[in-house]
Amino acid sequence: MQALFEDLGPIREYDERIEEQDDTIYSQIVVYDRDSLRVEQQNDKDLFEGIQGTFNIELQETMETTYNKYNELIKIATELTSLFGLQDMFTFKTTQLTKLCLIGQLQIQSVIENLSKDYSHIIGEFCLYSKDINLNHVYQILSILNINLLPKILHVCEEFFIKKHTRKPKHILIELHYNLSKFLCVLEAFPHACASQDIRYEYKNSIIVREIAKKDQIEHAYKFILSAIQSAQAMMQKKSETETKIFRGIIHNLGPIYYMLARKQGLLKAHQLMAEPTVELAFAVWNMGETGLAKHLMPIIFPSIKYKQCIYIPRYFKQINIEYVKYYQKHYMGIISPPQPLIDKSPKLLSFYQLIENGEDRVKVRILNSQALTISPSSSLQNYYQDPLIQLQRTNFIDRLFHKTTNTTYENIIIHIHGGGFVSMSSRSHQTYTRLWANSLGVPIFSIDYRLSPQYSFPAALDDCWQAYLWIIHFSLHYFNITPKKIILVGDSAGGNLCAALTALCIRESVYLPAGIILAYPALNLDPKNFNMYQFVSLDDGLLPHSFLKLCVKSYIQDETLNYKDSLISPGEAIDEVLQQFPQTYILTGTNDPLHGDTWTLLGRLMQSIRICLSNLGKKCKLYKYDYMPHGFLNFYNFIPNGEQCINDVIQIIKDIFSQ
Numbered sequence: 316m317q318a319l320f321e322d323l324g325p326i327r328e329y330d331e332r333i334e335e336q337d338d339t340i341y342s343q344i345v346v347y348d349r350d351s352l353r354v355e356q357q358n359d360k361d362l363f364e365g366i367q368g369t370f371n372i373e374l375q376e377t378m379e380t381t382y383n384k385y386n387e388l389i390k391i392a393t394e395l396t397s398l399f400g401l402q403d404m405f406t407f408k409t410t411q412l413t414k415l416c417l418i419g420q421l422q423i424q425s426v427i428e429n430l431s432k433d434y435s436h437i438i439g440e441f442c443l444y445s446k447d448i449n450l451n452h453v454y455q456i457l458s459i460l461n462i463n464l465l466p467k468i469l470h471v472c473e474e475f476f477i478k479k480h481t482r483k484p485k486h487i488l489i490e491l492h493y494n495l496s497k498f499l500c501v502l503e504a505f506p507h508a509c510a511s512q513d514i515r516y517e518y519k520n521s522i523i524v525r526e527i528a529k530k531d532q533i534e535h536a537y538k539f540i541l542s543a544i545q546s547a548q549a550m551m552q553k554k555s556e557t558e559t560k561i562f563r564g565i566i567h568n569l570g571p572i573y574y575m576l577a578r579k580q581g582l583l584k585a586h587q588l589m590a591e592p593t594v595e596l597a598f599a600v601w602n603m604g605e606t607g608l609a610k611h612l613m614p615i616i617f618p619s620i621k622y623k624q625c626i627y628i629p630r631y632f633k634q635i636n637i638e639y640v641k642y643y644q645k646h647y648m649g650i651i652s653p654p655q656p657l658i659d660k661s662p663k664l665l666s667f668y669q670l671i672e673n674g675e676d677r678v679k680v681r682i683l684n685s686q687a688l689t690i691s692p693s694s695s696l697q698n699y700y701q702d703p704l705i706q707l708q709r710t711n712f713i714d715r716l717f718h719k720t721t722n723t724t725y726e727n728i729i730i731h732i733h734g735g736g737f738v739s740m741s742s743r744s745h746q747t748y749t750r751l752w753a754n755s756l757g758v759p760i761f762s763i764d765y766r767l768s769p770q771y772s773f774p775a776a777l778d779d780c781w782q783a784y785l786w787i788i789h790f791s792l793h794y795f796n797i798t799p800k801k802i803i804l805v806g807d808s809a810g811g812n813l814c815a816a817l818t819a820l821c822i823r824e825s826v827y828l829p830a831g832i833i834l835a836y837p838a839l840n841l842d843p844k845n846f847n848m849y850q851f852v853s854l855d856d857g858l859l860p861h862s863f864l865k866l867c868v869k870s871y872i873q874d875e876t877l878n879y880k881d882s883l884i885s886p887g888e889a890i891d892e893v894l895q896q897f898p899q900t901y902i903l904t905g906t907n908d909p910l911h912g913d914t915w916t917l918l919g920r921l922m923q924s925i926r927i928c929l930s931n932l933g934k935k936c937k938l939y940k941y942d943y944m945p946h947g948f949l950n951f952y953n954f955i956p957n958g959e960q961c962i963n964d965v966i967q968i969i970k971d972i973f974s975q
Contacts, residue, residue, distance in 0.1 A: 374454045381461045382423050385416040388465065391472045392416070398475070408491055412468070415498050419460070422505050426453055452508040455848055460501060464854075468494045486583055493586040497854045500861045507846040514847055514915050518922045525964070526942045528956040533943040536955045537907075541857040542581075546574035547603045548857075549584030551596045571603075589860045594738075594769055594870060597863050601739035613743075616953070618750040622684040626670045626794075627677035628786045631662045635778040635820065635883075637874060643823075644878045651892055652823055657785065667794055678779045678786075679764035681742040683753040686723075688795040726800040727973045729753075730787065730829070731762040732780055732817075734808030734947070736838075736867035738768045745807075748949050748962055755966050758973075759797060761787055765813070769870035776809075776871075777883060780817050788827055801830040803972055805965070807949055808910070809867075811837025815886030815917075822896045831899035831935075831972040833965060836946050839887030839913040841868050842879035847912030859909055859946045887917045895924040899935045901968050903961070905944030914938060939964055 392409040399405040429448055471491045475484065527533075550570030557563050574581030588596055603609050633639075633655065643652060673679070682688065729752065733745045742749070742762035753760045765779035791797045806814030811834040821828050853861040872884060882889035900921055904914040921936045941948065941961065949965075952958030 371450070371454070374450060374457075377454055377457045377461055378423050378426070381457045381465070382420055384461060384465045384469070385420050388469060388472070389413050389416045391469065395472060395475055405488065408488065408495065409472075411495060412472075412491075412498075415495065415502060418502055422502065423457075426509070448509045449511060449513065451513055452511065452846075452848065456501060456505060456508055456851075459851060459854075460498075464494065464498055464501065468498065489583055489587050489590075493590040496590040496862055500854065500865075501851070504846055504850065507844045508848075510844075511846040514849075514912050515919055516915060517919055521918060521922060521937055523937060523939045524942065525939060525960060527944075527958065527960045530943045532956045537945050540951050540954055542575060542578065543571070544600070545585040545857050546571040546581050548588045548600050549574040549581040551600050552584045552588040555593075555596055567606075585857065589857075589862055592860075592862050592866060594866060597866055598736075598738045598870075601735055604744040605739075605741060617746045618754060620683055620685070620746075620750045620753060622682070622687045624671065624682045624688070626680050626682065627673050628670075628680055628783050629662070629665060629674070629677055630782050631790075632657050632782055632785045635774050635781050637774065640774055640877065640881065640883060643883075644881055648878060648881070649890055651890075655824070657824065657826070664790065664793060670794060678783045679742075680783050681762040681764065682759060682795075683746070683750055683762065684759040685754045685757050688725075688759060688797070689723075723796060725759055725795075725797045727758045727803075728787070728791075728797060728799045728801075729756070729758055729760045729803050729805055729969065730784060731760055732765070732804070732806035732810035732813045733762065734806070734810045734835075735767075736863065737773075737776055737809045737812075737871040738867055745950065748952065748965075751962055752966060752969070756969055758969075759795070761791075768867075769873065772873040773871050773877075774883060777813060777816055777820070780813050781820060784817060784821075785826065801973055803969055804829045804832040805835070805969075806833075806837065807835035808947065809838055809871075811835055812839065812841070812886060815839065815889075816883045818897060819882040819886055819889050819893050822893050828896070828898050830975075831901065831968075832897075833901045833903070833968055834914075835903040835949055835965075836905060836908050836910055837886075837902070837914065838910055839917050840885045841872060842885050842888065843868070844879075845885070845913070847916075849912035850909050852907060852911070853909040856909060856945070861909075864909065887913050887920075889920075891920075891924060894920055897921060897924070899972060900937075901935075902938045903941070903949075903964070904938065905941045905946065905948055907943055908946040910946060937968075 389412075392412045395409045396406045399409070426448060468491065471487060471494060474482075474487045528536075550566060550573075553570055554563050554566045557566055574584065588600075599606075604613050646652070731742070731745070731749055733740055733742050735741075735744075742764050745762065749760055749762055761783070763780055763783045765776040767776070787802070788799060791799060804814045804818065806812070814832050814834055815837060818829065818832055820826075850861075853859055853864055872879070877884065879885055880888040882893055900917075902914045902918060904911050915938070918936065918938045925934055925936060944955075944961075948955065948958065948961055952961050
């Protein structure tokens with residue numbers, strides 16, 4: 316099936332020649348009379364007459380209506396191809412539309428043949444991966460196409476025949492280009508949807524429902540947030556079309572403001588970017604807070620903090636590299652591997668001044684605390700963990716002078732892993748809420764800046780988190796007044812994936828586990844074959860569009876020979892033996908989030924592990940469901956009515972874990 320999709324060519328690739336054409340050309344190509352263009356309509360009534368009574372009448376009607384709309388679009392695409400003649404930038408898109416409609420028809424035919432138990436015409440895995448079809452998913456997908464997407468494409472195509480345009484044909488083509496990318500996304504998901512199961516909404520006692528504001532209030536607030544995001548997307552698209560360096564700089568800093576005012580133009584440019592984003596443009600949008608004028612303005616909204624310090628941790632421990640992952644997948648997939656030595660020999664520790672200098676091949680960690688951290692006079696860490704790694708020594712007089720001793724020792728710490736699709740952002744841009752946590756809780760927060768894809772693909776980010784976690788456990792006492800008896804891992808989005816994957820890795824390697832983990836709207840399953848209906852939220856989500864999601868996964872997992880069900884890649888797929896050893900787990904999710912569905916799956920599996928394993932009795936596993944909330948709500952809680960409730964919930968969860 317994938318080969319057929321690849322044969323479509325760059326379905327979402329926007330031909331830049333359209334921008335070079337003179338507007339008079341566009342006015343000339345629409346003067347023809349559409350009635351003179353006739354395409355013979357195929358009669359497909361026999362296809363549906365043979366299945367009457369086979370299954371639900373609503374599904375049958377939806378299949379027939381969708382199939383007929385495909386025919387209608389094929390007809391109008393053929394008419395447009397005749398109309399445009401040699402204007403290949405137009406005919407290229409109409410040809411692709413025809414091919415997509417044909418694929419859609421073949422998918423419907425494969426369902427009918429499957430249900431009628433006639434498998435003779437199903438070509439391998441062309442449309443279905445399983446003879447057992449989830450008809451509920453088929454109905455929902457066809458409804459999305461029939462009610463929403465196909466009418467939009469039809470309306471856009473009809474605009475070409477209007478002699479007095481309300482907008483330029485090149486702008487109409489951009490909209491067609493944008494909707495075709497969504498059409499392709501739905502068709503690609505169809506086989507996986509047919510083979511996947513419905514989400515089971517169980518364990519009501521483990522669900523905490525939050526409706527922090529009314530639906531229209533949240534939608535209004537999110538609309539404002541999206542307008543800012545789309546103005547940034549429009550700026551990036553315009554910047555990519557500008558060659559002069561000076562103008563590119565002006566556009567970068569002032570473009571978002573311009574497109575916030577010129578919203579129609581901004582939305583069009585944003586759609587142009589989202590249809591087929593390049594790696595550079597897509598990730599540059601998400602990194603807006605880390606560059607340019609926005610970088611200097613962001614600290615204005617950061618809460619004040621008494622202690623902030625960046626350190627650069629050396630790699631003392633066994634590295635989690637691609638060879639490690641492949642060896643594990645070959646020999647230990649489906650079981651817990653025997654633990655291996657974490658470190659070969661006692662490392663030479665750095666001085667504090669060396670630690671705060673950015674050295675080669677180190678992991679950057681940002682430390683936040685409500686009070687200044689100082690060196691602790693407490694005994695060696697090995698006494699607590701019974702770990703004969705190293706006899707810690709303090710020999711640097713300058714370190715002692717710089718860090719005055721104190722009687723306060725922190726036994727509770729938080730390790731935070733930021734989100735950003737594995738490709739963008741940093742601990743810096745997440746200080747809007749991490750500083751609040753540090754001030755409210757009075758505990759140190761270690762926020763890890765892992766290496767980003769695509770420059771550093773899987774498992775580089777996980778290895779950075781692994782190295783930082785082990786260093787904090789074994790060596791933080793040497794530098795700070797910390798004896799980490801209880802550690803909480805917190806991660807959002809991609810950081811949630813890394814938190815859960817790090818926990819699974821610690822279980823594999825028999826490493827000291829955190830007391831609890833908090834996963835905010837986590838990316839729990841990166842398997843391309845994984846499907847749930849919530850993923851289609853991304854079709855119209857300006858923050859997390861479907862094209863960006865695909866790009867993130869492809870940038871992060873660059874070796875396609877890897878098994879995506881490995882818990883280091885998709886922690887939601889961890890084996891039962893690993894989940895049974897998970898610590899207390901709290902999941903935060905919004906119902907208007909493309910990643911929402913997988914959180915329910917993980918909740919169900921964790922609750923099953925508690926029932927199966929008697930040693931887990933009393934272990935907490937909770938899911939906080941925020942009605943109407945989108946992805947990434949922690950980052951812009953202050954723009955949503957009563958958004959601070961989300962921040963306060965996390966604070967209370969952390970207090971509960973530490974108090975146990």
